[in-house]
Amino acid sequence: YFSTLIGLITVAAVQKINLLDRVVLMYLGGFSALVFGLLAYFSSLEQSQMLVQSAIISNVVIFSLVIAFIVAAAWQRVNAYEAFIEGAKEGFSTAVMIIPYLVAMLVAIGVFRASGALDLIADGIRAGVLALGMDDRFVDALPTALMKPFSGSGARAMMIDTMEVHGADSFAGRLASIVQGSTETTFYVLAVYFGAVGIQKIRHAVACGLAADVAGITAAILVAYWFFG
Numbered sequence: 001y002f003s004t005l006i007g008l009i010t011v012a013a014v015q016k017i018n019l020l021d022r023v024v025l026m027y028l029g030g031f032s033a034l035v036f037g038l039l040a041y042f043s044s045l046e047q048s049q050m051l052v053q054s055a056i057i058s059n060v061v062i063f064s065l066v067i068a069f070i071v072a073a074a075w076q077r078v079n080a081y082e083a084f085i086e087g088a089k090e091g092f093s094t095a096v097m098i099i100p101y102l103v104a105m106l107v108a109i110g111v112f113r114a115s116g117a118l119d120l121i122a123d124g125i126r127a128g129v130l131a132l133g134m135d136d137r138f139v140d141a142l143p144t145a146l147m148k149p150f151s152g153s154g155a156r157a158m159m160i161d162t163m164e165v166h167g168a169d170s171f172a173g174r175l176a177s178i179v180q181g182s183t184e185t186t187f188y189v190l191a192v193y194f195g196a197v198g199i200q201k202i203r204h205a206v207a208c209g210l211a212a213d214v215a216g217i218t219a220a221i222l223v224a225y226w227f228f229g
Contacts, residue, residue, distance in 0.1 A: 043226070104191070112150070118143055138221050140165075140172035145179045145217045149186040149210070156180065175224040182216035184209065 042050050073080040112118065126139040141162055148155035159176040166172040186209035190202055 137171045141175035144176040148183040149213050151188055152185045171228055174228050178220040178224055182220040183213045
């Protein structure tokens with residue numbers, strides 16, 4: 001939510017959209033009220049109850065979305081099966097087009113990981129946090145956060161490595177899991193998908209994406225400390 005909100009604010013600032021517009025405020029206010037209401041409700045529950053109820057709600061939402069798509073297709077008299085097949089064909093063509101960009105990005109990620117630059121960045125952040133007298137437990141999950149803008153699979157590997165070293169139920173393991181779902185593969189999207197459609201001037205997309213990633217990482221850290229101490 002926070003990453004989406006920061007992204008919207010950045011886009012609004014770039015495109016000179018009036019954030020005080022009544023329609024914009026209604027959307028942002030309604031969505032914000034829903035998110036904070038859910039957070040307040042879940043924070044009042046015990047951990048076991050929170051896990052059970054959040055799992056039930058997630059399953060209901062996903063199932064409801066599937067049913068909604070089917071009902072909408074039937075209402076609009078759209079052949080859902082043919083539409084799915086057509087979309088799958090386009091997806092395969094897109095996958096073939098992005099292979100060169102995907103290979104280039106994966107090579108760059110491999111060089112970045114093998115160079116040890118990721119560990120140096122994390123160690124530098126830890127030293128700064130300790131110098132300020134702050135809790136440094138969140139630093140153990142930062143490799144996942146730093147890798148996520150480049151590669152989803154790379155971030156997943158970092159998350160698994162964090163769990164293997166610190167434990168799946170450790171603070172770092174839980175935070176890495178939250179970060180995995182709170183940020184986006186910004187540079188991957190820019191390199192692969194923008195390249196696939198021939199966009200060379202990405203303009204403000206990098207700034208919006210990175211601002212959203214920073215907001216998502218910050219929110220993930222705060223939520224992890226809020227729920228797990």
